[in-house]
Amino acid sequence: xxxxSSSEAPxxxxxxxxxxxxxxxxxxxxxxxxxxNGIEPARAAIDELAGHARVMAPTHPGxxxxxxxxxxxxxxxxxxxxxxxxxxxxARDLTVVGVSLGAWIAAxxxxxxxxxxxxxxxxNAVGVKVSDRETRDIADIFALTEPEYIAIAYSDPKVGTRxxxxxxxxxxxxxxxxxxxxxxxxxxxxxxxxxxKSRLHRIRIPTLFLWGSQDRMLSEPYxxxxxxxxxxxxxxxxxxxxxxxxxxxxxxxxEQVLAFARGK
Amino acid sequence: MRVYxxxxxxxxxxxxxxxxxxxxxxxxxxxxxxxxADLLHRYYDEWxxxxxxxxxxxxxxxxxxxxxxxxxxxxxxxxxxxxxxxSRILVLGYPIGHRPDPLRAAEELSTIDxxxxxxxxxxxxxxxxxxIAASNRNPTELMDRFWEAHDxxxxxxxTHDEDFNxxxxxxxxxxxxVWPRVWQEPHPPIxxxxxxxxxxxxxxxxxxxxxxxxxxxxxxxIYDAYRKSYMAKHGxxxxxxxxxxxxxxxxxxxxxxxxxRGHLIAGYLRTSPIVALPFRNPPGYVPPEDNARMLRGETxxxxxTKDGRVISMQFxxxxxxxxxxxxxxxxxxxxxxxxxxxxGHCGGMGNLLMMGxxxxxxxxxxxDNLALFSREVLPRLQAWQQxxxxxxxxxx
Numbered sequence: 210x211x212x213x214s215s216s217e218a219p220x221x222x223x224x225x226x227x228x229x230x231x232x233x234x235x236x237x238x239x240x241x242x243x244x245x246n247g248i249e250p251a252r253a254a255i256d257e258l259a260g261h262a263r264v265m266a267p268t269h270p271g272x273x274x275x276x277x278x279x280x281x282x283x284x285x286x287x288x289x290x291x292x293x294x295x296x297x298x299x300a301r302d303l304t305v306v307g308v309s310l311g312a313w314i315a316a317x318x319x320x321x322x323x324x325x326x327x328x329x330x331x332x333n334a335v336g337v338k339v340s341d342r343e344t345r346d347i348a349d350i351f352a353l354t355e356p357e358y359i360a361i362a363y364s365d366p367k368v369g370t371r372x373x374x375x376x377x378x379x380x381x382x383x384x385x386x387x388x389x390x391x392x393x394x395x396x397x398x399x400x401x402x403x404x405x406k407s408r409l410h411r412i413r414i415p416t417l418f419l420w421g422s423q424d425r426m427l428s429e430p431y432x433x434x435x436x437x438x439x440x441x442x443x444x445x446x447x448x449x450x451x452x453x454x455x456x457x458x459x460x461x462x463x464e465q466v467l468a469f470a471r472g473k
Numbered sequence: 474m475r476v477y478x479x480x481x482x483x484x485x486x487x488x489x490x491x492x493x494x495x496x497x498x499x500x501x502x503x504x505x506x507x508x509x510a511d512l513l514h515r516y517y518d519e520w521x522x523x524x525x526x527x528x529x530x531x532x533x534x535x536x537x538x539x540x541x542x543x544x545x546x547x548x549x550x551x552x553x554x555x556x557x558x559x560s561r562i563l564v565l566g567y568p569i570g571h572r573p574d575p576l577r578a579a580e581e582l583s584t585i586d587x588x589x590x591x592x593x594x595x596x597x598x599x600x601x602x603x604x605i606a607a608s609n610r611n612p613t614e615l616m617d618r619f620w621e622a623h624d625x626x627x628x629x630x631x632t633h634d635e636d637f638n639x640x641x642x643x644x645x646x647x648x649x650x651v652w653p654r655v656w657q658e659p660h661p662p663i664x665x666x667x668x669x670x671x672x673x674x675x676x677x678x679x680x681x682x683x684x685x686x687x688x689x690x691x692x693x694x695i696y697d698a699y700r701k702s703y704m705a706k707h708g709x710x711x712x713x714x715x716x717x718x719x720x721x722x723x724x725x726x727x728x729x730x731x732x733x734r735g736h737l738i739a740g741y742l743r744t745s746p747i748v749a750l751p752f753r754n755p756p757g758y759v760p761p762e763d764n765a766r767m768l769r770g771e772t773x774x775x776x777x778t779k780d781g782r783v784i785s786m787q788f789x790x791x792x793x794x795x796x797x798x799x800x801x802x803x804x805x806x807x808x809x810x811x812x813x814x815x816x817g818h819c820g821g822m823g824n825l826l827m828m829g830x831x832x833x834x835x836x837x838x839x840x841d842n843l844a845l846f847s848r849e850v851l852p853r854l855q856a857w858q859q860x861x862x863x864x865x866x867x868x869x
Binding site: 280282351352353354373374378381382384386388389391392393396397 | 611612613614749750751752755757761762765768
């Protein structure tokens with residue numbers, strides 16, 4: 210295994226780029242791709258998943274303490290980075306789970322090849338354009354204040370609210386890096402790749418769309434339309450969760466993912 | 474010293490009709506095109522007057538805002554290039570990182586240099602945060618785009634014998650050959666703006682004219698950063714002509730009238746920051762370390778008085794603005810004394826970017842302001858001996 214450990218956190222070096230890398234649990238392999246808010250909010254869900262699977266959870270290039278290779282600018286670039294990760298690990302029969310921007314990465318990987326993947330979970334996924342050109346499918350989060358953003362992204366805003374004065378320096382810097390990295394990858398076209406829709410038919414592995422049903426950054430009809438673009442994909446909702454169901458309902462989220470991973 | 478007259482070309486009649494933002498999302502329903510036409514003609518009349526008064530001219534652009542109607546500065550440059558004969562014409566600036574097509578920018582600026590017979594000063598700027606919405610340019614790569622556009626424009630203006638190819642990260646062309654070619658050789662002087670010492674060092678290395686705005690008696694620190702890197706690169710001190718400062722100017726023989734004018738021009742400072750919070754700091758506009766500090770509620774002060782007090786430009790009184798060197802206000806003698814005191818404090822400053830019109834200052838007040846300044850202040854500033862450049866650079 211090519212996982213290197215530093216004194217601070219385990220990391221993985223792929224093609225000269227060092228990223229933070231969580232690996233825990235035992236069982237069938239599962240790759241978790243975090244959302245645009247970074248790895249920290251997903252920790253409880255990762256722990257739940259690790260109770261029944263061998264979870265691998267990278268921090269995307271540009272987020273947390275992960276390096277950002279020069280010239281990496283798109284989700285397409287990230288998808289090739291993760292294809293290299295999977296080759297380096299020689300991963301097999303993976304369940305790939307992505308939340309929001311992480312789900313977009315997962316879709317961009319899967320349209321290229323699903324050779325190393327058994328199943329795909331897309332939670333509150335972004336990545337495609339559904340409505341007409343004058344309808345904003347995805348709320349412009351960069352035109353909102355943080356409290357306004359939290360109010361539409363969470364079922365319970367208290368879960369998403371952070372007290373930056375009380376957080377450790379590293380987490381505040383990670384929040385700042387997350388906002389910048391998300392803009393780098395998703396500014397324009399806004400949170401989607403206009404080419405992706407015409408490629409989704411290539412995903413022919415069992416796929417589950419999980420949807421925090423109180424998401425007001427994305428709508429459920431958006432999620433259902435996206436789901437219909439992948440042959441045979443299933444749609445399930447998670448109640449009392451908004452845009453980040455892994456953060457708001459980690460237990461329920463993990464149960465639904467694991468049930469699907471077991472083939473149910 | 475050169476003095477450039479500047480106005481934001483504000484649509485001030487709508488200033489009181491906003492609900493929290495004068496920029497980006499302030500509906501253009503609030504703009505009456507007939508009123509806008511009268512105002513624009515008036516502002517251009519004032520610039521034409523500068524040509525007669527011996528003042529130079531500065532124009533800029535902003536987008537989607539009642540604080541500035543110049544949304545495409547090349548239009549204004551074209552107008553004044555044709556309507557004036559003597560004034561230097563400074564664009565400060567042209568936000569080249571936002572433009573889709575730097576070849577077009579090179580063509581526009583070359584044409585203006587030719588129409589004006591070599592009077593163009595070419596200010597390239599990053600653009601303030603609120604401009605991102607209008608171009609939808611990715612703010613995380615704006616500076617990389619800026620520098621590639623800069624390199625391209627210089628190459629396009631200085632290549633004369635054959636077309637050239639450009640396969641850059643952001644821009645691609647196969648046959649670049651700009652007609653007409655620039656009047657000034659090798660190209661019009663390059664200017665830029667900054668508020669940071671980091672960027673000042675970059676501009677110092679390149680030797681470009683560096684302008685600051687609203688930095689008041691904190692300006693010296695930024696100038697000194699420029700001086701150090703200029704010295705290191707060029708082996709000599711930068712002259713005062715490498716430095717520019719934007720100050721508000723209100724002058725009258727009647728002190729009370731001068732203060733009234735100062736207050737009206739400062740309407741620019743009171744309205745300029747009225748913009749919805751999220752547009753003030755797009756992601757990637759400043760480094761993550763600075764954003765982390767802002768998340769913690771720590772924002773560095775920007776404007777200082779001479780005795781070190783911090784002021785808010787938006788809410789400051791006329792006296793505070795004068796104390797901080799943001800506004801030069803009073804009788805001609807007082808204004809002259811304030812400006813040379815400030816220049817001395819800066820270690821030399823050779824280009825005053827004078828906001829001689831701002832906000833609700835009327836045409837009549839503006840004409841009087843400009844005429845009195847050019848008659849009784851400008852000649853003395855032109856004769857004033859700048860501080861020794863070598864001594865300033867050594868002290869830096």
